Amino acid sequence: MNLRHTYTLWAPIYDLAVAAATRGARRRSLERLGDARDQHILLCGVGTGLDLPHLPHDARYQAIDLTPAMLARARRRATKLPLTIDFHVGDAMNLPFPERHFDVVILHLILAVVPEPQRALTEAHRVLRPGGRMLILDKFLRRGERAWIRRAINPLSSRLATRTDVVFEPLVERHPDLHLTEDCAAMAGGWFRHIVLEKRSP
Ligand SMILES: C[S@@+](CC[C@H](N)C(=O)[O-])C[C@H]1O[C@@H](n2cnc3c(N)ncnc32)[C@H](O)[C@@H]1O
Known part of the structure; x- marks a missing residue:
């Protein structure tokens, strides 16, 4: 069973399992968007859209997820909010967007989910404009x-929902133009972290 299948099974109960535990950390992460007027923002692995209620209304959003059943819930959630979002079924490790397309890439609970986090970070880096930021919660x-x-437990957990063995630092070291501007504990005694990366101009 691949992740699309497992997240199809998770979709009906995902919010019940995850929403309350992560609400505070999401809000704190997304507060970093600040004044997002006219910004173009990618939600990578948007899931059921638990981030959407915390997003500023005056930006433009693209949201991508591998699993149609998760994305369908995010679409429904978006209809109740004054947000401009285009939804796409797609792969975080092979993003269907051109280089330097976004001002911000939001990576909440996705880098430690995909089988190849390095590829997902490299793709986020590719589509981010110089001067742009990645907001990571994972x-x-x-x-x-x-x-x-x-x-x-990683061999099992990585098939069912998420990897539990991802070390962040080697992922970012491949990209010398990505500067770590924040790294602090988000939840679970610091296992979950808020990380902000800024792509510096060459
Ligand atoms: C743990 S959920 C996180 C969802 C959401 N970001 C959140 O914070 O609640 C992981 C999501 O990643 C999606 N996913 C898994 N592999 C993916 C991939 N290769 N590309 C895009 N999305 C993927 C799953 O369908 C699921 O919706």
Whole structure:
């Protein structure tokens, strides 16, 4: 079973399982958008759209997700909000957008979900304009962290919902023009982190 199948099964109960636990962390992450007037923003792996109620209304959004059943819920949620969003079924590891297209890329609970986080970060980097930012909320191990339970359950958890063995730092080191401007604990004792990356001009 691939992730599209598992998230099709998750879709009807995803909000019940995840919404309350993540609401505060989402709000805090998205507060970083500040005045987003006329900004072009990508929601990568938008899921059921739990981020949507926290988004400023005056930006333009594109939202992508691999799983039509998740995306259908996000579309329904969007109809109740004054947001301009185009939804796409697609792959975060092969984004259907040109280079330097977005001012901000939001990566909430997606980098540690996809099978190849490096490819997903490289794609986010490609579509981000110089001067733009990535807002990341996800669970990462620290370099050298033993976390043997999280590493041990990864073969199963990565098939069912999410990887639990992703170390963030090596992903970003491949992109010298990505500068870490924030990295702080979001939830679960710092396992989930708020990370902000800025793409500097060459
Ligand atoms: C844990 S959910 C997070 C959803 C949402 N970002 C949130 O914060 O609630 C992971 C989402 O990633 C989607 N997904 C998994 N693999 C993907 C891929 N390769 N490209 C795009 N989306 C993917 C799943 O369908 C699911 O909606």
